[in-house]
Amino acid sequence: MEVCFWGVRGSIPTPPTSEDLRNKITRVLELAAGIDISTAEKREQFLSGLSEKELGFIGGNTPCVELKVKDKIFIFDMGTGLREFGNDLLKRLPKEQQHIELHIFIGHTHWDHVQGFPFFVPAYRNNVELHFYFVHPQVKERLEIQQDYRFFPVAMEFMASKKHFHQIENNSQFMIDDIVIKTTELNHPGKCFAYRVEYEGKSFIYASDGEYNYLPSSRINKFIEFYDKADMLVFDAPFSFSEEIEKINWGHSSALLGIDLSVKAKVKELILFHHAPENDDEAVFQLLQTAEEYREKNYSSSPLEVLLARERMKITI
Ligand SMILES: [Zn+2]
Numbered sequence: 001m002e003v004c005f006w007g008v009r010g011s012i013p014t015p016p017t018s019e020d021l022r023n024k025i026t027r028v029l030e031l032a033a034g035i036d037i038s039t040a041e042k043r044e045q046f047l048s049g050l051s052e053k054e055l056g057f058i059g060g061n062t063p064c065v066e067l068k069v070k071d072k073i074f075i076f077d078m079g080t081g082l083r084e085f086g087n088d089l090l091k092r093l094p095k096e097q098q099h100i101e102l103h104i105f106i107g108h109t110h111w112d113h114v115q116g117f118p119f120f121v122p123a124y125r126n127n128v129e130l131h132f133y134f135v136h137p138q139v140k141e142r143l144e145i146q147q148d149y150r151f152f153p154v155a156m157e158f159m160a161s162k163k164h165f166h167q168i169e170n171n172s173q174f175m176i177d178d179i180v181i182k183t184t185e186l187n188h189p190g191k192c193f194a195y196r197v198e199y200e201g202k203s204f205i206y207a208s209d210g211e212y213n214y215l216p217s218s219r220i221n222k223f224i225e226f227y228d229k230a231d232m233l234v235f236d237a238p239f240s241f242s243e244e245i246e247k248i249n250w251g252h253s254s255a256l257l258g259i260d261l262s263v264k265a266k267v268k269e270l271i272l273f274h275h276a277p278e279n280d281d282e283a284v285f286q287l288l289q290t291a292e293e294y295r296e297k298n299y300s301s302s303p304l305e306v307l308l309a310r311e312r313m314k315i316t317i
């Protein structure tokens with residue numbers, strides 16, 4: 001399986017500001033102090049030694065994650081990252097490809113998870129077939145409302161792609177070829193659903209958005225069961241520990257809780273996702289550092305890896 005992150009911010013798109021760029025440049029200049037960067041080669045050498053934190057941005061698009069499983073392309077949520085995925089897809093596929101099939105899994109229909117669809121260029125092509133999977137009722141209608149003429153100039157019916165809407169049940173399991181997909185409900189206002197994909201002994205879980213505070217232990221145990229031994233868990237973690245205590249019923253979680261659950265469930269790789277719009281890159285990296293210290297202090301023997309989701313980050317499972 002190959003995973004690519006196209007949108008990793010929650011709630012609203014958060015493009016980096018000029019001030020953010022200036023802060024990064026300042027940091028790089030500090031690191032360059034005393035180093036000979038007088039030639040292009042020496043500058044290249046210096047830059048190649050810098051971390052991703054210094055050299056790039058986490059990204060400002062809202063949730064969209066691509067998962068390639070054998071010859072299939074799965075998409076989880078249609079935040080603004082979907083637009084960039086669509087443009088990239090059309091570039092990377094051979095021009096002569098007659099038929100493009102995509103499987104889109106919708107966790108819920110809060111704006112940040114569907115607002116990329118009207119800008120998804122492949123949806124306007126008649127050689128594209130889209131399969132939507134969801135648990136909420138009337139998802140087709142919800143998407144149509146998003147493209148009502150009062151909110152968007154092109155109605156969904158004018159998008160030329162062929163669309164299939166697959167209503168699935170909570171806690172159900174189904175197959176696409178020999179790929180297994182399972183779903184379970186997350187604790188979030190208006191409900192949200194996580195998806196688990198299993199293929200040839202590997203497993204990927206997309207679990208954004210969800211809150212775990214004050215849930216009965218029976219419900220927590222169900223999550224631990226659902227996350228059991230996942231190779232990758234994409235986890236809703238915009239909050240710091242204190243925010244998690246303050247923001248009850250907001251429907252989101254923290255890296256620390258993600259670590260507790262992942263260690264219990266023996267997850268291999270925890271991906272911190274749905275970064276808060278009020279946190280700049282520096283603040284998000286700070287949350288990662290706190291998370292790493294927490295893991296080290298409480299679960300030093302655990303092999304769990306904790307990573308930040310960053311736009312266009314690619315990982316092979
Ligand atoms: Zn969200």
Ligand SMILES: [Zn+2]
Nearest residue numbers: 108110188209
């Ligand atoms: Zn939400």
